[in-house]
Amino acid sequence: xILTVTPNPAIDMTWxxxxxVQGNSHRVVAGSTRAxxxxxxxxxxxxxxxxxxxxxxxxxxxxxxxxxxxxALAGLAHRSVPVAAPTRRSVALYDEARSETTIVNEAGAxxxxxxxRSLTDAxxxxxxxxxxxxxxxxxxxxxxxxxxxxLVRAARTAGIPTVIDTSGPxxxxxxxxxxxxLKPNAEELRDATGELDPVTGARTLLALGARSVLVxxxxxxxxxxxxxxxxxxxxxxxxxxxxxxxxxxDAAVAAVAAVLxxxxxGDPERLLRLATAWSAAAVLMPLAGDISPSHPDLAARVVVExxx
Amino acid sequence: xILTVTPNPAIDMTWxxxxxVQGNSHRVVAGSTRAxxxxxxxxxxxxxxxxxxxxxxxxxxxxxxxxxxxxALAGLAHRSVPVAAPTRRSVALYDEARSETTIVNEAGAxxxxxxxRSLTDAxxxxxxxxxxxxxxxxxxxxxxxxxxxxLVRAARTAGIPTVIDTSGPxxxxxxxxxxxxLKPNAEELRDATGELDPVTGARTLLALGARSVLVxxxxxxxxxxxxxxxxxxxxxxxxxxxxxxxxxxDAAVAAVAAVLxxxxxGDPERLLRLATAWSAAAVLMPLAGDISPSHPDLAARVVVExxx
Numbered sequence: 121x122i123l124t125v126t127p128n129p130a131i132d133m134t135w136x137x138x139x140x141v142q143g144n145s146h147r148v149v150a151g152s153t154r155a156x157x158x159x160x161x162x163x164x165x166x167x168x169x170x171x172x173x174x175x176x177x178x179x180x181x182x183x184x185x186x187x188x189x190x191x192a193l194a195g196l197a198h199r200s201v202p203v204a205a206p207t208r209r210s211v212a213l214y215d216e217a218r219s220e221t222t223i224v225n226e227a228g229a230x231x232x233x234x235x236x237r238s239l240t241d242a243x244x245x246x247x248x249x250x251x252x253x254x255x256x257x258x259x260x261x262x263x264x265x266x267x268x269x270x271l272v273r274a275a276r277t278a279g280i281p282t283v284i285d286t287s288g289p290x291x292x293x294x295x296x297x298x299x300x301x302l303k304p305n306a307e308e309l310r311d312a313t314g315e316l317d318p319v320t321g322a323r324t325l326l327a328l329g330a331r332s333v334l335v336x337x338x339x340x341x342x343x344x345x346x347x348x349x350x351x352x353x354x355x356x357x358x359x360x361x362x363x364x365x366x367x368x369x370d371a372a373v374a375a376v377a378a379v380l381x382x383x384x385x386g387d388p389e390r391l392l393r394l395a396t397a398w399s400a401a402a403v404l405m406p407l408a409g410d411i412s413p414s415h416p417d418l419a420a421r422v423v424v425e426x427x428x
Numbered sequence: 429x430i431l432t433v434t435p436n437p438a439i440d441m442t443w444x445x446x447x448x449v450q451g452n453s454h455r456v457v458a459g460s461t462r463a464x465x466x467x468x469x470x471x472x473x474x475x476x477x478x479x480x481x482x483x484x485x486x487x488x489x490x491x492x493x494x495x496x497x498x499x500a501l502a503g504l505a506h507r508s509v510p511v512a513a514p515t516r517r518s519v520a521l522y523d524e525a526r527s528e529t530t531i532v533n534e535a536g537a538x539x540x541x542x543x544x545r546s547l548t549d550a551x552x553x554x555x556x557x558x559x560x561x562x563x564x565x566x567x568x569x570x571x572x573x574x575x576x577x578x579l580v581r582a583a584r585t586a587g588i589p590t591v592i593d594t595s596g597p598x599x600x601x602x603x604x605x606x607x608x609x610l611k612p613n614a615e616e617l618r619d620a621t622g623e624l625d626p627v628t629g630a631r632t633l634l635a636l637g638a639r640s641v642l643v644x645x646x647x648x649x650x651x652x653x654x655x656x657x658x659x660x661x662x663x664x665x666x667x668x669x670x671x672x673x674x675x676x677x678d679a680a681v682a683a684v685a686a687v688l689x690x691x692x693x694g695d696p697e698r699l700l701r702l703a704t705a706w707s708a709a710a711v712l713m714p715l716a717g718d719i720s721p722s723h724p725d726l727a728a729r730v731v732v733e734x735x736x
Contacts, residue, residue, distance in 0.1 A: 135519065135532045142448060142523065145531040151517060153490075182461075182497060186490040209459060211443060211519060213532060215450065223453040224443045224521060 121172040121197075122377050124254040125243050126159030127267055128228040129177040130210045131187050132408070140215040140222065155190040156210060156408060158257035158285060161367050164409030165374035165398065167196050171381070174199060174250075176242050178231055181206025199246065201239045205229030208260075212366075221366075228260035236264060243271050247278055251381035255294070256285040256373060269293035281380040285373045288312055295328035300380060303373050305336045318343055319352050332388075334376060334395060336369050342399070344392045355392040355424045361400050367408025372399040393422045429480040429505075430685050432562040433551050434467030435575055436536045437485040438518045439495050440716070448523040448530065463498040464518060464716060466565035466593060469675050472717030473682035473706065475504050479689070482507060482558075484550050486539055489514025507554065509547045513537030516568075529674075536568035544572060551579050555586055559689035563602070564593040564681060577601035589688040593681045596620055603636035608688060611681050613644045626651055627660050640696075642684060642703060644677050650707070652700045661696055663704040663732045675716025680707040682719075701730045 135151035163175040179188055179200035184207040191198045208228035214221045231239065247253065253275045255268035265288070272282045272294055281300040284291070287308040295302060302325055306318050315321035322333035322345040332346040341356025375398035379391045397419035401411035412418075443459035471483040487496055487508035492515040499506045516536035522529045539547065555561065561583045563576035573596070580590045580602055589608040592599070595616040603610060610633055614626050623629035630641035630653040640654040649664025683706035687699045705727035709719035720726075 133517075133519075135534075137532060140450060140530070142450065142530050143526070143528040145533065147533050147535055150534045150537070151519075151532075182490075182494040185493065189490060209441075211441075211459075211521070213519070213521075213530075218451070220451040222448070222450050222521075224445060224459075225453065225455050226443075226458045227455055229458070 121174055121250050122166055122252045122254060122381050123243065123246055123250040124159035124163045124173065124175050124256060125239070125268070125271060126157040126175065126177045126257050127239065127255075127263060128208065128258050128260045129155065129157030129160055129179070129187065130208045130225070130228070131183045131190075132156035132210045132212065134212040134214060134407075136214045136216055139217040140213055152407075153186060153190065154407065154409070155187045155194070158370050158373075159254060160191070160196075161370035161409040162254050162256050162374045162377065163196055164194065165371050165402070165411055166378060167194070168409075168411065169374070169378065171378055173197065174246060176239070176246065177201070178203040178235065178239060179207055180204060183207040183209055199242050201235065201242050203231045203235045205231065221364075230260045230262040236267060240267070240270060244274055247274060247280065250280060252281050252283065252377045254283045254285075254373060254377050256370065258287060259290055265289035266293050269297035272297035272299045283373055283377050283380065285369060291325070292328060295325040295330040298329045298331065301332045301334055301376055302330050303334045303336065303369065303376065305338070305369060309335055319345060334372065334392075336372055336399065338365065342372065342392060342396050344388055346388060349388075351426050351428045353388055353392055353424060353426050355396040355422050357396065357400055357418065357421055358423055361403045363403040364406055365403055367405075367410070368399045368402045370408060371402035371411050372396070374398060389424050392424055393419050396422045429482055429558050430474055430560045430562060430689050431551065431554055431558045432467035432471045432481065432483050432564060433547070433576070433579060434465040434483065434485045434565050435547065435563075435571060436516065436566050436568045437463065437465030437468055437487070437495065438516045438533070438536070439491045439498075440464035440518045440520065442520040442522060442715075444522045444524055447525040448521055461494060461498065462715065462717070463495045463502070466678050466681075467562060468499070468504075469678035469717040470562050470564050470682045470685065471504055472502065473679050473710070473719055474686060475502070476719065477682070477686065479686055481505065482554060484547070484554065485509070486511040486543065486547055487515055488512060491515040491517055507550050509543065509550050511539045511543045513539065538568045538570040544575060548575070548578060552582055555582060555588065558588060560589050560591065560685045562591045562593075562681060562685050564678065566595060567598055573597035574601050577605035580605035580607045591681055591684050591688065593677060599633070600636060603633040603638040606637045606639065609640045609642055609684055610638050611642045611644065611677065611684065613646070613677060617643055627653060642680065642700075644680055644707065646673065650680065650700060650704050652696055654696060657696075659734050659736045661700050661732060661734050663700040663730050665704070665708055665726065665729055666731055669708050669711045671711040672714055673711055675713075675718070676707045676710045678716060679710035679719050680704070682706060697732050700732055701727050704730045
């Protein structure tokens with residue numbers, strides 16, 4: 121089983137409006153509500169591709185009740201750690217005329233020290249039986265930067281690969297802890313390392329201790345840089361796809377976890393090809409956590425280049 | 429006790445953003461969630477002014493659980509009628525820089541025939557002990573236009589005054605049923621009667637059977653027209669207030685209900701003065717259902733004019 125840990129999950133609410141006009145009142149039929157947060161999206165993608173997965177998240181308040189009910193509806197195995205603060209919400213208003221989404225994300229409330237401990241304990245308890253540990257998403261404001269790093273260390277000790285998709289000090293700490301793969305986007309990488317060039321930024325994370333870094337570049341594809349490997353591999357589709365980029369990074373993380381969990385040959389080109397294809401397949405779907413069934417065709421079209 | 433019946437309640441969610449930019453992603457601390465819908469706002473205002481009140485609404489789904497929990501938190505007596513469809517949601521994004529609110533309202537799902545019957549039964553069961561019946565807000569799409577009218581007829585038979593704040597065919601039906609007071613705004617009155625002039629529109633509703641019509645004109649105050657009374661009374665503050673107009677009409681309805689429930693002298697100027705003051709006091713508050721404690725001062729400043 122693949123474990124995904126989401127320290128700051130959200131209930132994602134989406135409303136579609138023919139034309140959004142600021143200051144106006146709009147009447148719509150009904151919105152959709154879905155349990156979200158990056159690690160939950162990763163788990164959805166893996167579940168959709170038939171991989172055994174379990175999502176570990178905090179859950180709190182009335183929004184937490186909705187969150188858990190939605191995961192149950194999706195048939196996603198879930199370990200919820202009760203916290204006092206309500207699960208945060210994310211609001212997306214989709215303007216149909218402009219194909220443009222306006223998003224308001226709540227930052228999320230920080231769990232107490234005891235609640236952080238319970239979340240760590242839940243992950244550690246399930247760790248021995250897992251094939252890969254994924255830690256995805258931001259920490260709530262004030263959260264301990266070393267939370268995911270501690271899980272990485274425990275997984276390393278147990279010989280379990282780790283995939284971490286986070287930002288800021290938590291990203292640096294996960295690198296220092298020796299994560300198997302880090303998946304920042306170009307902006308997160310620049311913010312965390314201070315390096316403008318993504319390859320230099322990735323090498324900075326390797327120097328800290330990470331084993332590999334997959335940098336997502338949006339429509340320009342992805343870069344993979346590995347410790348002890350001088351070459352830089354890049355991958356992209358010959359023609360970029362247009363659609364909904366939300367969840368594309370989560371699909372890439374899911375692909376990486378699927379490869380690392382059940383495939384020990386560690387072929388970097390295969391990993392890059394699958395990550396790029398699943399990511400592109402997510403762009404074709406309206407909701408984060410879904411990928412288009414066309415992903416095998418996309419994988420066949422991915423162009424991988426090796427430099428250096 | 430005053431009963432308020434809300435056929436299409438909502439859970440009102442509000443997020444405040446320093447500057448809302450369409451197509452952008454915004455991070456905010458947390459939003460607020462509140463049980464809403466016009467009749468619920470009326471009940472909140474009355475409860476806040478120490479009047480015994482009970483809110484009758486449908487309640488459904490996960491949003492219905494949140495809805496009921498919020499009413500309990502507010503200490504509002506509530507009779508909830510379970511329905512299959514989730515309680516609808518209303519989203520407000522407040523742009524702090526522009527003092528402007530962008531709203532998305534779900535239309536709401538229509539209860540089944542049996543659920544409408546249960547809602548009617550709940551109101552009829554509580555009717556004998558009440559002093560005034562308020563029916564407020566839109567019907568969900570496909571709802572029976574005669575729903576509030578049926579309650580008006582039952583209340584008339586029992587000698588209980590009724591205040592109805594609705595629109596379209598439901599407004600006309602309530603007039604035909606002989607409602608004690610109808611409270612459309614100028615636009616609703618025009619849409620329902622086809623008359624551009626609010627006094628002519630109000631007289632149309634009186635001709636159908638309503639006993640009186642209070643027309644809210646926004647910052648221009650209110651008009652009161654009564655059956656068998658040739659004069660038209662208008663009321664306004666000498667200088668209009670600026671603020672949040674959401675809930676101003678509900679506060680006017682609350683004032684009318686407070687007067688009709690416990691005050692049989694039916695002095696039209698007193699009614700108009702109180703409705704205008706409570707409505708203005710609602711404009712001063714950020715959330716619908718609250719009125720400023722300055723309402724007695726505002727009432728003293730209201731200018732009432734009698735014409736015709």
